[in-house]
Amino acid sequence: MAKQLNAIQKHVKGDLKAMNPDIKLRVSDVEKFFPGVKALDKINFSVKKGTVHVICGENGAGKSTLMKVINGIYKQDSGRILIDEKVVEINNPIQARSLGISMIFQELNYMPEMTIEESLFVGNWPRDKYGKVDWKEIRKRTLELLEKEKLSYSPETKLKDLTVSDIQMLEILKAISYNSDIIIMDEPTSAITQKEVEVLFNKINELRDRGTSIIYISHKMDEIFRIADEITVFRDGCVVDSRPKEDYDMDTVITQMVGRKLESVFQKEDMELGDQVLQVKGLTNPGKFENVSFDIREGEIIGFAGLMGAGRTEVMRALFGLDAYQSGEIIIKNEKTDIKNVKSSIDKKMVMLSEDRRRYGIIPVRSVKENVSLSSLKRFIYGGRLHGEEEDRTVNDYCKSMNVKTPDMETSIEALSGGNQQKVILAKWMVTNPDILIMDEPTRGIDVGAKHEIYKLMTILAKQKKALIMVSSELPELIMMCDRIYVMAKGKITGMLKREEFTQEKIMAFATATKSQSGVDII
Amino acid sequence: MNTINKNKLWSDMKSKYSIYFVLAALFVISWLANENFVSVENLSNISTQIAVGTILAFGQTILIISGMLDLSSGSVLALAGVLSISVYKMTGSLIIAFAVAIITGVICNILNGLMVTKFKTPPFIATLAMMTMARGAALMYTNGQNIYQIGDYVKFGQGKIMGVPTPVIFMAVILILTWYILKHTVFGRSIYAIGGNEEAANASGISVNKIKMKAFIFNGILVGIAGVLFMSRVNGAMPNGAIGYEFKALTAAVIGGTSFTGGLGTASGTLAGAFIVGFLDNIMVLVGVNSYLQQIVRGAIIALAVIYDIWAKTKRTKRKHDLK
Numbered sequence: 001m002a003k004q005l006n007a008i009q010k011h012v013k014g015d016l017k018a019m020n021p022d023i024k025l026r027v028s029d030v031e032k033f034f035p036g037v038k039a040l041d042k043i044n045f046s047v048k049k050g051t052v053h054v055i056c057g058e059n060g061a062g063k064s065t066l067m068k069v070i071n072g073i074y075k076q077d078s079g080r081i082l083i084d085e086k087v088v089e090i091n092n093p094i095q096a097r098s099l100g101i102s103m104i105f106q107e108l109n110y111m112p113e114m115t116i117e118e119s120l121f122v123g124n125w126p127r128d129k130y131g132k133v134d135w136k137e138i139r140k141r142t143l144e145l146l147e148k149e150k151l152s153y154s155p156e157t158k159l160k161d162l163t164v165s166d167i168q169m170l171e172i173l174k175a176i177s178y179n180s181d182i183i184i185m186d187e188p189t190s191a192i193t194q195k196e197v198e199v200l201f202n203k204i205n206e207l208r209d210r211g212t213s214i215i216y217i218s219h220k221m222d223e224i225f226r227i228a229d230e231i232t233v234f235r236d237g238c239v240v241d242s243r244p245k246e247d248y249d250m251d252t253v254i255t256q257m258v259g260r261k262l263e264s265v266f267q268k269e270d271m272e273l274g275d276q277v278l279q280v281k282g283l284t285n286p287g288k289f290e291n292v293s294f295d296i297r298e299g300e301i302i303g304f305a306g307l308m309g310a311g312r313t314e315v316m317r318a319l320f321g322l323d324a325y326q327s328g329e330i331i332i333k334n335e336k337t338d339i340k341n342v343k344s345s346i347d348k349k350m351v352m353l354s355e356d357r358r359r360y361g362i363i364p365v366r367s368v369k370e371n372v373s374l375s376s377l378k379r380f381i382y383g384g385r386l387h388g389e390e391e392d393r394t395v396n397d398y399c400k401s402m403n404v405k406t407p408d409m410e411t412s413i414e415a416l417s418g419g420n421q422q423k424v425i426l427a428k429w430m431v432t433n434p435d436i437l438i439m440d441e442p443t444r445g446i447d448v449g450a451k452h453e454i455y456k457l458m459t460i461l462a463k464q465k466k467a468l469i470m471v472s473s474e475l476p477e478l479i480m481m482c483d484r485i486y487v488m489a490k491g492k493i494t495g496m497l498k499r500e501e502f503t504q505e506k507i508m509a510f511a512t513a514t515k516s517q518s519g520v521d522i523i
Numbered sequence: 524m525n526t527i528n529k530n531k532l533w534s535d536m537k538s539k540y541s542i543y544f545v546l547a548a549l550f551v552i553s554w555l556a557n558e559n560f561v562s563v564e565n566l567s568n569i570s571t572q573i574a575v576g577t578i579l580a581f582g583q584t585i586l587i588i589s590g591m592l593d594l595s596s597g598s599v600l601a602l603a604g605v606l607s608i609s610v611y612k613m614t615g616s617l618i619i620a621f622a623v624a625i626i627t628g629v630i631c632n633i634l635n636g637l638m639v640t641k642f643k644t645p646p647f648i649a650t651l652a653m654m655t656m657a658r659g660a661a662l663m664y665t666n667g668q669n670i671y672q673i674g675d676y677v678k679f680g681q682g683k684i685m686g687v688p689t690p691v692i693f694m695a696v697i698l699i700l701t702w703y704i705l706k707h708t709v710f711g712r713s714i715y716a717i718g719g720n721e722e723a724a725n726a727s728g729i730s731v732n733k734i735k736m737k738a739f740i741f742n743g744i745l746v747g748i749a750g751v752l753f754m755s756r757v758n759g760a761m762p763n764g765a766i767g768y769e770f771k772a773l774t775a776a777v778i779g780g781t782s783f784t785g786g787l788g789t790a791s792g793t794l795a796g797a798f799i800v801g802f803l804d805n806i807m808v809l810v811g812v813n814s815y816l817q818q819i820v821r822g823a824i825i826a827l828a829v830i831y832d833i834w835a836k837t838k839r840t841k842r843k844h845d846l847k
Binding site for chain 1: 706707708709711712713715716719720722723724725726727728729730782784785786787
């Protein structure tokens with residue numbers, strides 16, 4: 001009888017996947033949908049015991065989404081996750097932790113006022129028999145851990161007095177203290193110095209030797225090839241390929257990361273370019289971007305490509321007056337201008353569509369109408385009174401020309417879809433009649449139909465002699481829309497490409513470059 | 524399609540006008556509960572009683588819409604009223620006395636505004652500090668004594684123009700002014716935008732600090748006027764007067780649908796909120812409800828109003844998904 005059962009069990013398991021004792025974590029046919037987007041499309045891959053498994057892909061490829069599924073922050077819509085070849089249910093990070101999974105996030109969330117020992121045991125405080133937190137035990141265990149890992153921190157140091165890499169190290173320590181045998185690291189080197197990277201890599205090697213499986217998310221080529229045992233490339237929510245490092249070279253990884261086709265191609269019309277409208281010379285804000293220079297002419301669309309954290313958004317924010325810059329010149333229509341705040345930028349007829357629509361774009365509780373007219377209310381004032389009828393008419397006209405789908409102009413903007421919200425914000429800027437329009441990720445998080453409408457609008461605007469600056473992480477989109485593309489890496493412009501030179505590979509090469517345009521080492 | 528529109532219209536009506544339905548219902552219930560409730564005299568009394576608090580509430584409304592509030596209005600009212608009466612006794616000029624009250628209100632609120640905009644103090648803390656300071660200043664100035672025999676000063680709060688009590692006239696004028704600001708000026712629109720999403724308002728070219736400052740100044744003017752009316756109604760300068768009036772004002776604004784998360788609220792809603800509290804207080808006295816119980820009821824109404832506000836908000840966001 002028992003034998004039979006065993007046979008059945010074996011059969012069932014064999015049906016899932018051949019048993020492989022080396023596999024620690026297996027992801028099988030996992031799918032995840034967000035409104036309007038398929039974020040993960042039947043993901044299959046597996047991580048072996050005691051290896052470093054690098055996952056790479058462009059922004060938005062689905063890496064972080066999958067990691068959040070594995071860590072229990074998101075729940076997959078279908079598919080299975082197996083640990084030691086057994087199907088597990090992971091509904092929250094605490095469950096993930098009890099299954100031996102720990103995640104170290106890209107953006108470290110920590111409580112600055114906590115001490116090291118407090119933070120190590122957050123949510124997991126040892127109690128004494130009266131249910132009181134046992135601080136003696138905490139101190140004892142902290143000291144043990146610190147000693148075991150040969151770290152020379154004092155348990156009483158506050159986190160705010162530590163560097164980012166120290167805190168990262170503590171996160172790893174925490175993971176070890178949970179006896180995690182799967183540690184996920186989401187771009188752990190994005191905020192630490194080269195020297196600290198070495199410390200991190202030593203630690204990773206040590207963990208690997210102990211048999212811990214590490215999932216390491218990165219798109220930095222040099223790192224990937226140093227640390228990886230296996231590499232999986234993600235693109236558009238799918239696994240493109242998964243192989244041991246030895247079977248990969250850098251070019252193959254880059255090609256696999258970017259080799260994406262547009263779902264349907266939008267044809268940009270060629271336009272006569274007019275005079276130069278904007279020239280930026282040596283714009284610098286130390287720590288964020290340095291010596292950024294570019295120019296744009298009437299009717300031109302220029303693109304800004306680069307990886308996350310390359311400094312593109314920061315440059316645009318400074319240009320638009322949202323952040324200050326330390327040095328550099330902004331010349332609008334041959335006139336040197338000082339952009340002190342957003343208002344002075346709008347007065348100079350330069351506006352910006354922010355990448356973060358919820359934060360910098362919409363006024364959620366207010367109506368479509370109020371959102372559209374917000375930046376040009378002065379137009380509707382005479383005799384000290386805001387004239388509703390004329391405002392209504394203008395808002396209506398612009399919403400119609402942008403093809404905004406809304407029941408009426410009094411509907412709260414929250415009730416619209418992302419694409420329509422984006423069009424409302426565009427309408428807001430159009431009412432101000434700008435010459436220069438900065439668009440930071442204008443198609444992020446909106447569906448294909450709305451994307452095409454945005455492309456069409458951009459073409460129309462370019463025809464009206466407006467200058468468009470498009471920041472985007474989607475290379476096909478930049479290649480399709482732009483006349484020229486500037487590429488940034490680590491706060492500097494590393495290259496500029498003309499339309500006839502555009503290829504995804506060339507752009508990626510600049511985006512992962514370690515030398516600036518002028519050949520200066522940028523680290 | 525048609526039914527959807529009708530449903531939408533109905534739900535819009537419900538959420539937009541629910542406060543007035545409540546007010547009307549309360550009116551009818553009070554009428555049924557006690558026939559003395561609906562008399563010119565009683566209603567005129569209620570209006571006069573709520574006038575000072577409601578004037579403060581209009582200031583709070585503007586501040587709350589823009590994501591702030593003023594805890595100091597009761598104390599600043601006392602300081603403004605005390606200084607005003609003292610100046611009246613020195614000069615004998617009602618006009619100068621009135622001006623002094625307004626200037627006092629404005630100065631205190633400029634300080635509030637500076638703390639909030641320049642030093643980035645949360646409005647709660649900034650105005651809490653001002654609340655304590657202004658009360659102290661009023662007490663120090665008068666040495667804790669009330670000043671009586673204020674002569675013609677009583678005309679501000681106890682006079683009548685064509686049979687209407689002056690405080691009610693002030694209240695009506697300020698209602699219209701607040702409504703006009705919120706509805707028909709760039710200032711008003713900016714206030715809604717800042718309260719709705721300060722960062723987006725800033726990224727749309729609105730000078731956030733300037734608008735916040737203006738909101739405090741407007742509030743200061745109203746607090747000054749309220750100071751004059753209050754002291755005039757109580758026949759003397761009372762440095763310990765109007766304690767807790769800031770909460771009366773906040774209550775009226777919140778019951779009237781001004782959202783503490785910012786970006787929502789109207790002048791007429793606040794007026795309705797003030798009348799709801801006024802009617803309730805009045806009818807509870809008329810039917811002889813225990814005065815301690817009255818307080819419990821008043822508190823419960825605030826809780827209900829806020830719960831409704833949050834409920835309406837989740838419903839709004841739910842509708843978003845329905846649209847999809």
